[in-house]
Amino acid sequence: MTLNGLPVAVLGAGPVGLAAAAHLIQRGLRPLIFERGDEIGANLNTYRHVRLFSPWQYNIDKAARKLLELSGWRSPAHDGLPTAGELLEAYLTPLAELPEIASALKLGHKVIQVTRQGFDKVKSRGREQAPFVIRVVGPNGERDYHAQAVIDATGTWANPNPLGANGLPALGELGLAAQIAYGMPDVAGIDRTTYAGKRTLVVGAGHSAAGTLLALADIAETVPGTSIVWATRGDQLARVFGGGDADGLPARGQLGLRLKSLRDSGKLELHTNFRMTALHQTTEGIQAVGEAPNGEQVAIDGIDRIVAATGARPDLTLTREMRVRHDPWLESTDALAPLIDPNEHSCGTVRPHGHRELAHPEPGYYAVGAKSYGRAPNFLMATGYEQVRSVVASLVGDMAAADDVQLDLPETGVCNTHFAYDGNAASEPGCCGGPAVDASSACCALDETEKAQGRLGCSTLSSCAPAPKASACCA
Template sequence: MTLVELTAPTLHDNPLVDLPVAIIGAGPIGLAAAANLVERGIPFEIYEAGDRVADSIQSWGHTRLFTPWRHLVDPASRRLLEAAGWTHPREDVLPTGSELVEAYLRPLAALPAVAEHLSTGARVTGVSRDGADRTRTSGRERTAFLLRVSGADGTREVRARAVIDASGTYRSPNSLASSGLDLLGAEEVQHAISTALPDVLGAERERFAARHTIVVGAGHSAANTLLALAELAAGAPGTTITWVIRNSAAVRVSSAADDELPARASLGGRVQQLVAQGRVRLVDRFEIVRLRRDGERVTLIGHRGDALEELTADTVVNATGFRPDLDLLREIRLDLDEVVEAPRRLAPLIDPNLHSCGTVRPHGFAELQHPEPGFFLAGMKSYGRAPTFLLATGYEQVRSIVAHLAGDRAAAAKVELVLPATGVCSSSLGGTASASSSCCGPASPSSCA
């Protein structure tokens, strides 16, 4: 049986019509889904694990996006905001993550039509069908979804007619280990491991100034951290930087002359210049196999060719990319590509071995369907481990999903989107793509701009 044959009944002929659509995550894509549902007059509830909207973006809010405002605002959200007197920021300006939240996402979440249906500090820990685990087939498409939600007041269960999981991937970083498994010794050195995009020049300056930092990763998150560390080192003597990659050549963060996002195109050349000047030490072909604590420092132990080598630093920044958290979906019937963990129909369109952000074909509900009727992954989480995501792509995803749920088949099928042209974002100088290198988001893959 094909996915199309398993398509859920639309909300107009759904016996669960009195239940809301559940949205997991109040980031840009989750809020865009809500805006589209508002316009369609479909009830919904949003569950955000953080204590504030766009919590993940605010974690790297100091970082400037390389995408201008004209590509960052969802059309349905813009219509709702402008009806309330909101003014769109100047289209050619590159905001920081914090500016994206303050100027756009927070006002959107504050609209009464959205705010009245938004719960923060509400972590969805499991999704299933009400009274039916994944093995039960009979009547499944007409059985309500059941979401288990944990918060300050305890754990509760809520029912929904459909689920849009837009929870992102920022809280699920890839392992530092080349194997993808949790690194041996990691528990002993958690104090010395930083997540991607630390605030090197601001709140976390003391952690990095006059100390040695190893940045692991070959994409835009790594590039931005290396540039920030180099700026810090210029004014903080004793600050040293090592860049560790597992390929034999440094991954080329897009530097194409015809890239329509100039801020992105400049990253590769700037980082390579730091290496050429000796301001950043590049260690290539380093396959990390374990970590060891040395006092308050951390040592990376890895294979480099046939030799076993060690690198010691005060702090290690994990900029190896992200993966979807699928644990909460164990009772949902998913059809995921075995390589990138994206919906199977979507995976060939976003494969980082073949595509950059600008060559990803627009797509909607048809490519995002699973064997579980009424369930959709959207936004960065729908891309699995592929780093080729842009916010505009996610906005088109949820527009199509909501049109499908509303029974508007023509609107759901008419998927149109013009993306900014890009250079190759995730291929190495030697031509080998790396799925762990981040691409095309803000300067980070987490929110994806």
């Protein structure tokens, strides 16, 4: 079997997977899209009640827009803020229903492994000419499909981080699963009765935690007995309180400001530096046990429900038989990690990057979208759209377009590098993985020493020194 003529497999029909399919079609390649859910955008669907903070202008991919407009689709107003459900209904569903995408879409097909035909991970000679094999579980059981390249846009949302501060489930967490919701339950909507009049512990310090805390506060206004407890692993809340009016996405800035004012109002019980270790069921409800930085044991008692807003991690089992190289702690590609490491950066954005930073040692395999960030937070759809434009251009050999990566993302307005994930306060201004570069950042070679010291981790190759240009952030 030769590579030519085979489709390009797209794993996942979220916003970035569907954008990849649109770019493939625009470039004359044939997508074959596998989606685990019975509908497209299955991850978005779990938080369809959530109003996004990026307006439509950032949420629609350019190639997808072109295909849609040819079919007579009318774009929503650029400055409108859709909910995740509206993103599905007004944009992604019409996109998936276009005949050229619908005919390539396999719903209810979960990808479980990817490899090369006739090659395990160890065998080298001739490997690059071998088609990819995508093993899928669908309605009729297991089946292998073949592809010339693989664009993995499976996201991370379905693999939530556990509550344990050390990355493992807290002792007792698995046994109390029925009282824990991971992600962003619809606490003010369909799940309201589960939370009204209850004492709920929200764990985490990101936008998801903020949204859930604010929704719980709304319930607490009207339903007596509703109480809110917020536990964070560190004590620096500036990141989640955000840049306020300086945020390039006003809705994101407002979210942080509203959370700050809720904290200041004293209407929630806040436990910072709470590193959760165990959960116990007692006669008075759940007891959450944590460890303070000084090693002292602390406890939060009488909890009815827990919302784990602790982020998510990629499923790396899909590529067990592939030659992939990930950053040791973020699980993104090596080249992308220094630009997005939450230990260092707080701007919620990243300088332009494309097929080179996303490449793995396995030629033809790219993880894109939320999965490309691994465990790092703050991924935006607009980043994924530019990633897939660059990746698809490289697949057709248009290297000029592939290397011409352009990304103009709204900053959070929290402009610090060395902005510790959990603890130490900012020590140095700067932002966003360093200044934007004029040339493709593919010119960077990884420097682990630099990265470990909190710098870019990117030592410039003499042959292609990128000239820094002013970054929009931290004016």
